[in-house]
Amino acid sequence: MFRAAGERRGEGMALLSLADCERSTGGFDAALDHCRAATAVFTGISDTWTIAWAGCSTGAVLNAVGRHADALAHYRSALGVFRDFGDHDSESVALTGIGEAYTGLGDPDQARSHLNAALDILVSVDDPRTGEVEALLARVP
Template identity: 35%
Template sequence: MGDLDKARDHFHSSREVFRANGVRRGEGMALLSLGEHARLIGDFDAAVSMGSDAVQVFIEIDDAWSEAWGALPLAKSITELSRGREAAELLVRASRTFDGFKDRRSLAMSSDLLGDVHHQLGETATAADHWLYAAEIYESLGEDTLGEESRTKARRFE
């Protein structure tokens, strides 16, 4: 609804409810939301801190899929701090996890983000390869709009 302050307050409240009731995965997801909020307002240090805390929760509860899911927004925030290599490592691990779970949509998302990271690193050929891979997956899932977005990014470097 566009009210970022109210959203942040709700994320904090939900985190406290999850924490008080011992629902660690919910606590981790609330931390991811707080991290995304911080990224949206340009506080990338806070975004990385909260995203890292969320991923740590998922590691502690042995939830590999959620750990990979948490790596996506964390990698975006890390990239904003010009730490592309670190972001790429997170995304490669996330991609392997999504592939292992046969989660093709999340695999496409992580591949698209890998393209963005490699583009920032000046590795345009590698970026294009990741974007094209993401496009192929999206299109195989019938998500043609997302596929075209990834293809458009790749075309800039043909």
């Protein structure tokens, strides 16, 4: 529908939704393909924020398949964009992903630092995702 209507941003966001669905069911290759396609769409319309958001989706898939260093690169890039935009909610998503990547890389100090930074943001706005981040922190060795 978005393609037919020429609504490129909507098309890209739909692709990211498909990527999330594929990731949740273990379709990691398909999820990465959707992330790449979404990133191409967002790059084509020069939408910096959505390119960063696609980086978070890509990072989530990469973390899920154990490619933590690759995930870290995507999340770091996204984090800078979200900070430039003053988007604290999305910043917390990137920080959480970075924390997960560092956990996977066996760097508990960096994992805790980033997860605690995400938690600080979420607690400051009484976000219900605080429990998820607290659970991630509890699993850091």
